[in-house]
Structures are given as structure tokens and as C-alpha cells.
Amino acid sequence: DGGITQSPKYLFRKEGQNVTLSCEQNLNHDAMYWYRQDPGQGLRLIYYSQIVNDFQKGDIAEGYSVSREKKESFPLTVTSAQKNPTAFYLCASSIVGELITDTQYFGPGTRLTVL
Amino acid sequence: GEDVEQSLFLSVREGDSSVINCTYTDSSSTYLYWYKQEPGAGLQLLTYIFSNMDMKQDQRLTVLLNKKDKHLSLRIADTQTGDSAIYFCAEKSENYGNNRLAFGKGNQVVVIP
Numbered sequence: 001d002g003g004i005t006q007s008p009k010y011l012f013r014k015e016g017q018n019v020t021l022s023c024e025q026n027l028n029h030d031a032m033y034w035y036r037q038d039p040g041q042g043l044r045l046i047y048y049s050q051i052v053n054d055f056q057k058g059d060i061a062e063g064y065s066v067s068r069e070k071k072e073s074f075p076l077t078v079t080s081a082q083k084n085p086t087a088f089y090l091c092a093s094s095i096v097g098e099l100i101t102d103t104q105y106f107g108p109g110t111r112l113t114v115l
Numbered sequence: 116g117e118d119v120e121q122s123l124f125l126s127v128r129e130g131d132s133s134v135i136n137c138t139y140t141d142s143s144s145t146y147l148y149w150y151k152q153e154p155g156a157g158l159q160l161l162t163y164i165f166s167n168m169d170m171k172q173d174q175r176l177t178v179l180l181n182k183k184d185k186h187l188s189l190r191i192a193d194t195q196t197g198d199s200a201i202y203f204c205a206e207k208s209e210n211y212g213n214n215r216l217a218f219g220k221g222n223q224v225v226v227i228p
Contacts, residue, residue: 048215103163109156
């Protein structure tokens, strides 16, 4: 059964603590992405990675960090430097290559609440 | 630059057609997408259209693309209660960088039984 999994679905943390959100895919996709979604907002790109051991900042990378040590995994750490971390976090993946659609496939999301 | 705009809310009676609109600014868009998000879930790809096409039909879904006006629409025929969701349009553009998509803010569709 191929797909993207994110865990946990709901996460609660105290203010000032770092927290790591998991994203795993078994689609053999090269690229992976992290988005943040707030109510009434579209998706905003945090970080993305097109290949193992390489990643780029998106539009709102401040207060976040990522790693891409394995092709199938792209964990996101929300650090204490992120001023407003409560949000719905979505992970996605896609094939990389020319002349294709680069369609992104999404995981089910993790809702992070910082108390 | 990339800027994708959508209206926010649409209510429609079950069985009617619903039309969701989206405008974009980047004329270099190569692909445009429609995604559906049900409450508390991730985004599900509904359909996409290549920028050299005017229309694409897929069962109850019809996508229309007006490149001159940079306008994209999604028509859902015979709308059902399961169509209640937020719909996002997104564009892929070479100007936006490799493998990146620009998403609109989404349009919430509520289907009234």
C-alpha cells in the first residue's frame, strides 16, 4: 500500500519545547515538502528537498529545521524560535524530472497545538 | 511573481452544479491543479490541466482554462454531499522554481442536502 504517512495526527507541546513531526513515503519520490496551513490561509511552503542530503528554505522557514538523510523520510522540527507554531502541518512528495507534471501527493497532516 | 487568488465560500444545493474560480498572475505556468481537502485531512489531487489546453473533463469534473485572462475554473456537475470540502487551485511555473507549486487560499464548498 503506497503512500505518505505523517505521525502523530495530533500533537500537543508546551511553549518553549522543540517538537519533531514525522513524514515517511514509500512512493520512491525524490522530492518532499513541508507546508503549514492556518485557518483561511492557503498552504505556505516551509522547506523542501529534491534529493537526499539536500534541502532548500521555502517562504516561511524561520523557526523550523529539517533533515533528509533517507529518501523516504523528511522530518520537520518546530523549534522554540517559531513564534506561532500552532497550525496544521502537511507533508507532500513528488517525482522530479522534466516534462512531467510534478504532481504533489499529500499526507494526512499533523495538527500541532502549543499550549 | 506567483499570486493565486480564490474566492472564499460557496454554498450549493445537492444535485446542482458548482463552479469554483481561481486567477493566477504568472503567465509562465505550465500546469495548473485542483486539490480537494476534506475536514482535518490532507490534500487530494482531483485533476490537473496542461497550460496549452483549454478544457479537460473527468467524469463530473470540468476544468476550464482561459490563458488570456489567467483564469482557471472547476465545475462539479451533480454536486453531492461528499463534495463538501475546501478546494485549492495551484500552479506550477518555471519562474517559481523547480518542483514548487503556488497555492491559492482555497474555496470552501458547502453542499446543502
